[in-house]
Amino acid sequence: MKIQIQKGDNVKIISGKHKGEYGKVSSVIKNKHQVIIKNINIRTKHIKPKQTEDRGYIKKIEAPIHYSNVKLIKKIK
Template sequence: MKIKIKKGDDIKIISGKHKGEYGKVLSILKKNNQVLIENINIKTKHIKPKQTENKGYIKKIETPIHYSNIKLITKTV
């Protein structure tokens, strides 16, 4: 399937948990037909310390959304 959205385009989420929210495309994963959107669908990942002296931390990661769940608002030239 050909994706008509490019990096930097403004989009709107049309279905799912983030329905009605707006964002900007960060990257496109063509293999899975998914799109990474700025500040949308953020998951938290707990990182354990590698050595005894280090501390663990919580990392926030933007996860991809399927192409069918978004709508193009404005295109970048």
């Protein structure tokens, strides 16, 4: 199955927690049929310190969304 959505396309989320929101595709994961949309589906990841002197921190990352949950609005050529 071929994914019609490419990097840079404008999309609308049609289902899930972020239903009705618009965004721009920042990357496509083809083998899992998922897309990462800029500033949508933000998750927090707690990073542990690697050594005793280091400090841990909290990192915000954009989690992927399955391409069937997004609708293509504007195709970038």
